[in-house]
Amino acid sequence: MKNTNMNRRTFLKVTTVAGGGLLVGCSFSSPKLLSTPNDVKEDLGMWVRIGKDDKITLILPTSEMGQQAHTGQAMILAEELEADWNSIRVVTAPVNPEYLNPMKVPPFDIQSTGGSDSISGFWDKLRQVGAGTRQMLTAAAAQEWGVPASECKAESGRVRHSGSGRSLSYGQLASAAARLSPPDDPVLKSPQQFRLIGKSIPKLHTPARINGTAQYGIDVRRPGMLFATVSQSPVFGGKVKSYDETAAKAVRGVEAVVPIPNGVAVVADSTWHAKQGLEALKPQFEGGESVGLDSTKVTARLRAALDEMGKAEVTAEKVLDVEYEMPYLHHAAMEPMNCTAYVTTDSCEVWVPHQVQGFCMDAAKEVTGFSEEQIRIHTMMIGGSFGRKQTKEYVEQALIISKFIQKPVQVIWSREEDTQHGTYRPVSMSRFQVGLGGDGLPVQWERQVAQPSFAAEFIPLLGWIGFDPMTIPASVHDYVFPDHFYKVEGVNMTHSPVELGVPVGAWRAPPNSINVFYTESVMDELAKLAGQEPLEYRLKFLGESPRHKAVLEQAARQAGWGNPLPEGRGRGIGINDWFPLDVDEAKTVVAQVAEVSVSKRGKLKVERVDCVVDCGLAVNPDSVRAQMEGSIIMGMSATMFEQVTLEDGRVVQSNFDDYRIARMRDIPEINVSIVKSDSAPTGTGEPGTSPIVPAITNAIFAATGKRIRRLPIGRQKLV
Amino acid sequence: MTTLKINGKQYTLNLEPDTPLLWALRDTVNLTGTKYGCGIQQCGACTVLIGKRPVRSCGITVGEVAGKDITTIEGLSPESRHPVQKAWIAEQVPQCGYCQSGQIMAAVSLLERKPNPTDKEIDRGMLNLCRCGTYTRVRKAIHRAAEMMKEVS
Numbered sequence: 001m002k003n004t005n006m007n008r009r010t011f012l013k014v015t016t017v018a019g020g021g022l023l024v025g026c027s028f029s030s031p032k033l034l035s036t037p038n039d040v041k042e043d044l045g046m047w048v049r050i051g052k053d054d055k056i057t058l059i060l061p062t063s064e065m066g067q068q069a070h071t072g073q074a075m076i077l078a079e080e081l082e083a084d085w086n087s088i089r090v091v092t093a094p095v096n097p098e099y100l101n102p103m104k105v106p107p108f109d110i111q112s113t114g115g116s117d118s119i120s121g122f123w124d125k126l127r128q129v130g131a132g133t134r135q136m137l138t139a140a141a142a143q144e145w146g147v148p149a150s151e152c153k154a155e156s157g158r159v160r161h162s163g164s165g166r167s168l169s170y171g172q173l174a175s176a177a178a179r180l181s182p183p184d185d186p187v188l189k190s191p192q193q194f195r196l197i198g199k200s201i202p203k204l205h206t207p208a209r210i211n212g213t214a215q216y217g218i219d220v221r222r223p224g225m226l227f228a229t230v231s232q233s234p235v236f237g238g239k240v241k242s243y244d245e246t247a248a249k250a251v252r253g254v255e256a257v258v259p260i261p262n263g264v265a266v267v268a269d270s271t272w273h274a275k276q277g278l279e280a281l282k283p284q285f286e287g288g289e290s291v292g293l294d295s296t297k298v299t300a301r302l303r304a305a306l307d308e309m310g311k312a313e314v315t316a317e318k319v320l321d322v323e324y325e326m327p328y329l330h331h332a333a334m335e336p337m338n339c340t341a342y343v344t345t346d347s348c349e350v351w352v353p354h355q356v357q358g359f360c361m362d363a364a365k366e367v368t369g370f371s372e373e374q375i376r377i378h379t380m381m382i383g384g385s386f387g388r389k390q391t392k393e394y395v396e397q398a399l400i401i402s403k404f405i406q407k408p409v410q411v412i413w414s415r416e417e418d419t420q421h422g423t424y425r426p427v428s429m430s431r432f433q434v435g436l437g438g439d440g441l442p443v444q445w446e447r448q449v450a451q452p453s454f455a456a457e458f459i460p461l462l463g464w465i466g467f468d469p470m471t472i473p474a475s476v477h478d479y480v481f482p483d484h485f486y487k488v489e490g491v492n493m494t495h496s497p498v499e500l501g502v503p504v505g506a507w508r509a510p511p512n513s514i515n516v517f518y519t520e521s522v523m524d525e526l527a528k529l530a531g532q533e534p535l536e537y538r539l540k541f542l543g544e545s546p547r548h549k550a551v552l553e554q555a556a557r558q559a560g561w562g563n564p565l566p567e568g569r570g571r572g573i574g575i576n577d578w579f580p581l582d583v584d585e586a587k588t589v590v591a592q593v594a595e596v597s598v599s600k601r602g603k604l605k606v607e608r609v610d611c612v613v614d615c616g617l618a619v620n621p622d623s624v625r626a627q628m629e630g631s632i633i634m635g636m637s638a639t640m641f642e643q644v645t646l647e648d649g650r651v652v653q654s655n656f657d658d659y660r661i662a663r664m665r666d667i668p669e670i671n672v673s674i675v676k677s678d679s680a681p682t683g684t685g686e687p688g689t690s691p692i693v694p695a696i697t698n699a700i701f702a703a704t705g706k707r708i709r710r711l712p713i714g715r716q717k718l719v
Numbered sequence: 720m721t722t723l724k725i726n727g728k729q730y731t732l733n734l735e736p737d738t739p740l741l742w743a744l745r746d747t748v749n750l751t752g753t754k755y756g757c758g759i760q761q762c763g764a765c766t767v768l769i770g771k772r773p774v775r776s777c778g779i780t781v782g783e784v785a786g787k788d789i790t791t792i793e794g795l796s797p798e799s800r801h802p803v804q805k806a807w808i809a810e811q812v813p814q815c816g817y818c819q820s821g822q823i824m825a826a827v828s829l830l831e832r833k834p835n836p837t838d839k840e841i842d843r844g845m846l847n848l849c850r851c852g853t854y855t856r857v858r859k860a861i862h863r864a865a866e867m868m869k870e871v872s
């Protein structure tokens with residue numbers, strides 16, 4: 001799904017800003033994959049603006065949602081630019097083909113942030129833009145002084161002439177540099193020359209995030225803006241049956257009641273009045289795709305699908321025959337879904353926390369009928385997403401309402417609406433039948449998995465033909481895809497997409513979020529069946545995967561694997577890579593060891609987690625560490641507490657009181673190590689989320705002999 | 720009409736007394752640093768101080784806090800130099816940052832009550848939710864802030 005072939009060359013485009021200064025943009029050449037019918041647009045594809053005041057603005061191509069992509073990308077660009085880090089400010093790019101991530105290949109070639117490739121995807125391009133700009137500034141200085149460019153050196157926002165000691169700032173050079181032709185093939189720094197890359201530089205947005213000034217989607221304020229909140233059919237796909245518009249409009253501050261797809265919105269002069277208006281409106285709904293569905297039926301449907309695929313004949317001396325089950329999960333980002341829009345008769349602006357700028361543009365075009373030139377999408381800072389803020393519906397709602405009332409409007413979903421209208425991590429059920437030979441290694445590996453099709457959400461064709469490629473990565477399989485890092489013989493995997501009418505989507509690290517629990521649990525079960533030590537057993541499958549072997553062994557060493565523990569304590573291990581179908585050098589490898597305690601009364605605590613990550617060159621090691629810490633906590637939270645259940649066709653949970661997530665008191669000691677590497681950077685936003693899940697359940701097994709095959713652990717008896 | 724004293728400033732607002740403080744702050748006074756997360760006093764993203772007490776502003780009305788000293792994240796210190804904010808920077812706590820206004824206000828209040836909190840006291844005092852999972856750093860930053868505040872006093 002990703003293209004790591006970066007042979008395309010970058011050429012820079014420059015223009016001057018009114019009043020002097022330098023604008024640098026770039027485009028790909030040969031082949032010109034990103035050409036547009038309107039060539040002028042490319043001039044908008046800008047990356048660097050240098051003002052006469054020496055302030056440097058970097059226009060960054062991805063959404064910022066806490067993964068610190070902005071800081072990492074700015075470091076890469078500023079490194080090659082030889083900019084003074086303190087003069088850097090950053091903004092998120094508008095919608096333009098220029099900002100397509102080179103790793104997003106068809107059919108995923110849309111301007112977006114996701115897949116943990118903000119750093120890896122833009123690594124080459126940002127370096128080239130930075131280096132090319134630096135060369136132009138250097139050449140401008142050389143020209144000004146009448147000296148060879150080779151005698152001039154760019155450093156910390158200035159160009160200096162070695163012979164005379166003269167120097168000029170980037171701001172002073174910007175206008176002259178803008179008149180030069182950009183280099184075809186910018187000369188990049190060698191890693192030994194890096195001053196920023198590889199250092200734990202404080203994140204660019206931290207100051208704004210600790211004093212209330214960071215501007216999230218929910219913080220957008222426009223002149224004359226109204227507030228709206230929505231009620232959508234609690235049964236998925238249902239329609240509005242009735243509501244009491246008069247009662248809603250009698251509420252103070254309520255200005256309008258606006259129909260939206262699958263629901264209705266109340267518009268008022270404040271969020272509070274909109275909420276009160278919605279309460280008075282009492283909308284009733286009917287119909288829907290999930291009518292009558294409940295969690296018991298979901299389980300039955302999955303089991304029926306497994307049964308239809310049928311059990312295999314496994315003839316071996318020792319056979320493992322087990323079933324595993326995972327629940328729907330919600331993203332539960334702290335910032336609920338929201339979008340601000342202003343549609344006039346001939347223009348449209350959207351301010352939205354969103355991962356997919358391309359979808360926002362599509363939504364705006366669909367609702368307004370305008371051309372792209374009439375539409376501006378402003379990507380706001382995202383207050384958590386984890387894969388949720390990728391859909392169009394909340395953007396459409398704001399557009400529809402603004403078009404209706406002809407004023408700017410901010411739509412905010414209540415937490416209840418957010419919880420009950422998610423794009424949930426699919427439920428899943430899987431059967432494993434594995435026969436072991438005399439040496440304890442598998443001779444036959446049969447696996448069936450039944451779950452709603454994740455891929456069909458994006459590519460309906462895959463739903464029609466009943467093929468869900470997302471069931472495959474991170475599992476031991478026999479499809480025509482790159483292999484799993486565990487080399488296993490005699491594999492036969494089948495899958496069955498089960499259509500349940502409940503929206504599903506990407507939940508941090510799909511498909512690992514499901515398959516790593518399965519694979520690493522089964523590995524542990526097989527080790528037990530073979531009478532072998534779980535770590536040693538895994539290593540037997542890693543002969544052809546040296547990076548994985550090294551990471552796994554390092555995590556075990558760091559955790560004191562094998563050292564005796566008191567009664568009621570146990571250690572478990574898990575490993576995965578990201579993205580599982582990439583070529584090996586483009587992958588991130590993460591292994592985690594969990595140490596848990598289970599009290600005599602069965603109370604579980606994750607005491608300590610050791611994590612080792614090999615992500616190539618860590619551009620900002622502290623960002624990598626933070627991603628691992630956060631991923632571990634999110635994965636642990638899902639393992640222990642989280643599930644979305646259904647009743648009467650609707651989601652039962654509605655807020656943080658019944659969708660329990662990890663709190664301070666649940667948190668283990670976490671130790672993260674980053675493997676030293678000079679390879680190109682790989683992604684870290686997601687791959688820390690999945691290994692912790694089986695690491696915890698394997699640790700419970702080590703501590704108690706109780707094997708967890710159904711998540712969440714919840715109130716399951718451990719002793 | 721309700722008069723609120725927020726960050727040392729008086730605001731006379733045309734609001735019904737049963738308006739939750741959260742929405743008065745965000746939509747009327749335009750202090751958007753205080754965040755909406757759940758509306759049912761579960762997540763703590765909307766935590767502000769009433770006097771020195773941490774209060775979830777979604778669960779208290781403007782009528783109840785009229786005339787009292789309300790401090791929001793914007794009013795914590797003029798240049799983000801409160802020891803808790805400095806500690807938050809030193810530990811690079813925020814990921815997405817959305818919950819951090821509430822985390823910081825809760826931590827300020829915890830340190831008022833427990834100038835040298837143990838891990839257990841932090842567990843009990845910090846009930847704010849963070850989906851990014853910054854808890855380990857929140858804990859470290861609270862310990863660091865406690866040290867910094869000792870040095871000052």
